[in-house]
Amino acid sequence: MDALIPPLLNGSAQGALLLLAALGLSLTFGQMGVINMAHGEFLMIGAFTAYLVQQVIGASDLSIPVALPVAFAVAGLLGLLLEVSIIQWMYRRPLDTLLVTVGVSLILQQAALQIFPSQGVPVEKPGWLDGQLTILGYDWPLRQVFTIVLATVCVAALAAWLKYTSFGRRIRATVQNRDLAEVAGISTRTVDRLTFFIGSGLAGVAGVAASLVGGTNSQMGAQYIIPAFLVVAAGGIGQLRGTIVAALAVGVGLSCFAYWTTGSLAQVLAFILVIVFLQLRPQGLFTVRTRSLV
Amino acid sequence: MLELTDIEAGYGRTRVLHGVTVPAGKVVAVLGHNGAGKTTLLRVAIGLIKPTKGRVFFDGEDIASLAPNRRVARGMAYVPQGQQAFGQLTTLENLQLVADGRRRGKALIEAQLARFPALEQFAARKAGLLSGGQRQQLAIARALITEPKLLILDEPTEGIQPTIVAEIERTIVQLAAEGINVLLVEQHIGFALEAAERYVVLASGFVTRTDEGGSAAVSTVRAAMAI
Amino acid sequence: GCGARAGDEASASSKSAGPSCVDTSGSTIKLGFLNSLTGGMAISEKTVSNVLHMAADEINAGGGILGKKIQYVQEDGATDWPTFAEKTEKLLTQDCVAAIFGGWTSSSRKAVKPVVEKNNGLFFYPVQYEGLEASPNIYYTGATTNQQIIPAMDFLASKGVKKLFLAGSDYVFPRTANAIIKLYAAKLGIQIVGEEYVPLDKDDWTTQVAKIKAAKPDFIFNTINGSSNVGFIKAYYDAGLTAATTPIISVSIAEEEAPAMGHEVTGHYASWNYFQSLKSDTNPKFIESWKAYPKSSGVTSDPMEAAYISLYLYKALVEAAGSFDVNAVNAAAKSKPITFAAPEGTVTLDGENHHISKPGHIGQINASNQFDIVWSSDKFIKPDPFLNGYDWFPANVRDQLVKAAG
Amino acid sequence: MTETSLVVTDLHVEFSGFVAVGGVSFDAHPGEVRFLIGPNGAGKTTCIDAITGLSPATGSARLGEQELLGRPVHKIVRLGIGRTFQTASVFNELSVLQNLDIAAGRHRHWSSLLRTRRGVDPSIEQALEETGLAGELATPAGILSHGQKQWLEIAMLLVQDARVLLLDEPVAGMSQDERTATGELLQRVAAKRIVLVVEHDMDFMRRFATRVTVLHQGKVLSHGTVAEVQADPKVQEVYLGTAGAATTDAMAVVPEAAAVELASAPEMAASTHHEGD
Amino acid sequence: MTKLRSLFSLSGIGVFAVVLLAVAPLVLTDHWLSNLGKYCCWAMAAVGIGLAWGRGGMLVMGQGVFFALGAYSMAMHLTLETAGDGVPGFMVLYDPLAPLPAFWEPFRSTAFTLVAIVALPVVVAGILGYALFKRRVKGAYFAILTQALAVALATLISSTIRETGGDTGLSDFKYFFGFVLNDPANRSMVYLIAAGLLVVCLLVVWQLYRSRFGELLVATRDAEERVRFLGYDPANIKLVAFVVAALMASIGGAMFVPIVGIITPAEIGAAASILMIAGVAFGGRASLFGPALGAMAVGWGQSSLGSTWPDGWTYIIGLLFIVVILFLPKGLSSLPARFAAARRGPGEQRAAATATRQLEEAKS
């Protein structure tokens, strides 16, 4: 039990954070096909926003609840800016979006390094997140529980939005065939912008959660980007439930490996396992097939 | 209703259409060999290609600057060539996509499912898994759901079984009778001429003949196509 | 045509260290500054770089070195060790600088070392490190192990610590430091109840902290570098650990880092040779100048101080030698004791191993993120990078290392 | 008949519970233009998919002595099976010549892959003539029109020297003249090869089919000569409707002379490619 | 016409070779010559990426993995050569008593090392590529997967400090197959080997591009499934390109070590792998010279702009990515053709005359 429960508890929180980081990607990458390598920097922007909110209203109990929507809006607007200025010209060559956004991510990192103190900024945990929950005799930090709750809320909201509004359909239609979507009466531009806004905004929310876990600095986004992509890919492109399962699996896996071996090796093992999994199931956990040939 | 005048258009530096004019008419047929530019012309009409020259009038208004989805909102509908559907969406979702936000959306879908039994049968199947003809039926149903004022059809019966071809041909005639305009590209010259009030023959991107439909002789048309 | 082969060493070394291209004829002298201004380590190194600029300005205002104004060439090591090597070579052979100042991680130093040795240049390294090194072309102004790690262990022993947990970043300094800690702990009768490493660029410590919590140590020895510390501290407090129950002693959290943790860290300890709170004759002036400096971060810290004095040390060396020539400088270092009134006190250079004597201090973090000094070594500690004076350090390892270092 | 034939026996294809093809048997021999017709969704394309290894199937599909089912796609092709697709797919970035050269590659030794192409294979030249694409030699295939792409696909099959040609709606979207030309091309090709055509154009079928198999809901509904099939009331009910009897299409009024005149390929080419001249 | 173009390219390679092998050693200082050697190593990897990505459509974002295979093979050998009979110094540091790890032992042998530099990438890329391509992993999946591999390998090396030197890397090599590395004459010899190998890489892709394989590769890029129906297994076609690319990266990595004198996980991880791609995209992914020249330009930019303007350099490289991909998806090497096309004007593009001429030419 001692070797199982703690990594399970830790791991689900780690998975929840990964899920938050991957959620936006499951929209912009999974649904729209844009490989946004600057997603990690949107997350970073969310974290810096949390810091700025704390600077303005103080590190009170309210600061994090306030920071969440603000970070969503700030990161979302930046995402929108990126879409309007660059991504919109690239929908017909999705692989190239990867390279363009690598450029964006380099620029955002450097800008953050120059705007904020180079050693990073402190984001403080509100008092109500101090303490632990006792589960089966094991302490579960409230901060971890909070991350899980936040991820659950975001997932539920996103799922509901995709399911109960026609928007989900429109996103998928737009990605599959822009011309056809356009002649089916869908304003593909609106769809693109809104999707990118929400996807980037979710990265901002993830950034607030991440700011409570590690350092808030120019490099923080780089830690999340590849695992987040792996999670989306392993879950099956465009499959929300796949992303959820994959994120939790990777989080718990990372934590278990780190518990049983070392932190560094855990990273390697988790990566290798996802890669092997993707090799076995190249379309991810949940697959959609069509007959179309090319 | 729809009128294209002196259209020049193409892809990149390749010019495909050279001063093409399509008159207004209830049912207008565009005829021509492979590669004559028929599809290109229809893409100009719906707005997927911006013409380099010429004007596009719809309801007496110049719509050249409107995006396709705005044109659809004004009552144009387009069935592209090649059995196109949103493969990852189910048949029903393909229809809901265009019915969303319309009054009586459900009823409109029902009506089309009744018209095409195969679609009803496979409503829950991903459209990408449908057979070619089923997909084509889906494409037509999708266009009809929008209750268009003008229907643009690019070889709508291609790949469809004869009984349903007959159904579609009947539908076209019926729609025309109901006052819906149709711009039709069709290889079945016989039917096209029968249904069309006017027709245009394209050859290598030039209009080689424009005339009244109905009584026109197939041989005249064929001659014009071969110029 | 082919050059020298293994075996004809003599001809090779004479060829490689060609005549220096340093130009000492003008009214200025070129120095190279080399730190990571971009990439992950910029977080720590930018301040060091800034303080070097300040020292150069000060020295220039005071008339320069041997009457020559410092003209510095700034290079970016970009947190990439091969880049450090490339830039070192560039500074020495293209810019012809008389000496290079900078670096932070031991990795960067290890990349620079062969290049300065090959070109017979000079490199001044300002950060505490794992020892076991002494290059004729490097001067070390940060602490070696017997000036920081060993005092920290002595302090822990004096507090009656029985169980110690080691947490570090996964690279050469923490690994080596912990290897030494383990040897010394065995001697002191302190039990090491666990050892955890996380890569420098990762900062999720939650699982490792869970392990620490389970191991119930009396103290945690922290050799984590850079922003990974933030994640460590956050996970530590999330888990309900506190300074009262499980204090941390750190060798890389200083005045600069303490307020950046996102959690107050009052009550924890750090082992350094310099604290801003240190009372010495020269410290107030140093703090004041730094606070007034345009690119200032407001607080001073040990690595900054070590960088600051490295430039003054160089000035002292050159003036003692009366020349910028490397061999002359090294000879001067050997022949007469070079001392310098540093903010940490009057330090003396060891001409043999190129390290300086330093006072050992343990500070405890207070509410204003400054350090209250709670323990000090009775005198300045002589640098002993190879731990010759410590019998618990295995002689065969020392021999092998010396041999491997050539 | 001594030449190898394509024999399909009791072919089954199932997609997660849905039976797309449920026990279809038919055969095709060199010298005939074999037609496979049936309502949309009857399983025609799926049959071809199964034979070419695209869909997993049970039953048997043999070319001569060789069982085809269960082999990977490219191995089946190497046995001499070639196909076209309902929606034409060619290599858009490559020129017509390059497309054909690649198609011809199956017979070359692998080492020739590393060498540069010198000259145009006679088979390619012939295929270009046959399909009237000679003028489009250097055109990137991506900018060919719909019909031209279909010809290119047929030409690729020709140079591939496939023993079996499976053509999925090869004349869809072609004008009448082009249909005629294509049909005649197929007749010529069929002299030495097995040709299986899926089509909904009944006039085309009437003109060129030797034997017809009708599928319906994954089963064989009927088979026989054109006349036999057309007369079958079951076929009329589910598929032909009135088209079985009536001649709505222009084909009926095409003067024989015109068709003959159009059959010669170069003129056909001239009529389809523009700008170039 | 095609023939002419390919001869033109060949003479281009000739000029390139003369510049690299004869002119550069005469005009450059030792420092810049060794920098140029470093760029050549990146250029080798880039030439491979051009083949795999530009022609084959496989966005290989983890060439660092293969770069590492060559680099670490070489570095282990050179480390052992420097250490003589003993255990390398850094290993003593972390665990004085443990022996040399078993996988180091064979790298004492020169022959084994040379074989490993060639065989390791072939075997690893072969197995990996076979697994991925047979399972039809492609597009973004492939890109992310290969990138993840590079990250995983870099992390693995970082976390095995005693076995591999960890994050600090391997450095301080004294000899290169018996030659003293500090000797300037030997250093220019090492440079010449690297430059020569780059020229060989260019010749290899030159022949591949003009061969039928080159056309097939493009066909596979455009319509992989369709290729299957022509009797080819696209997996094999892609595999060949992938393996060749891996081999080039490995050789580049191997030469990187004696030239730069240090190898660390940072040189093979995500950022390094992406930078290799930056050069290729910048120069022109599908062209012959684009990838090599692009990689060299990026390397040079890093050395020189990184010096004069360290803060700005990151912005420049970032903007480079954006501007080039956005406006010049075919890289700088497409500029001349663009200008030419613009001058020629519309209409003539599909000139039948050209086609006929080509047919005639091809027939003869």
Ligand SMILES: Nc1ncnc2c1ncn2[C@@H]1O[C@H](COP(=O)(O)OP(=O)(O)OP(=O)(O)O)[C@@H](O)[C@H]1O
């Ligand atoms: N995307 C494109 N880029 C360049 N040229 C194109 C493109 N699409 C079509 N063309 C060219 O434009 C011309 C007209 O094509 P279009 O598709 O309009 O013909 P069509 O009359 O619809 O033929 P079909 O009956 O075969 O469908 C053709 O010669 C074709 O090569």
Ligand SMILES: Nc1ncnc2c1ncn2[C@@H]1O[C@H](COP(=O)(O)OP(=O)(O)OP(=O)(O)O)[C@@H](O)[C@H]1O
């Ligand atoms: N992968 C699949 N998964 C599920 N159903 C499929 C799949 N492939 C085909 N089907 C179904 O099998 C049936 C037969 O399809 P097929 O494409 O063979 O029809 P077809 O006879 O070629 O029709 P058409 O004349 O319209 O081209 C259709 O109902 C189709 O929806």
Ligand SMILES: NC(N)=O
């Ligand atoms: N020397 C250090 N802290 O790396």
Ligand SMILES: [Mg+2]
């Ligand atoms: Mg068309």
Ligand SMILES: [Mg+2]
């Ligand atoms: Mg079909």
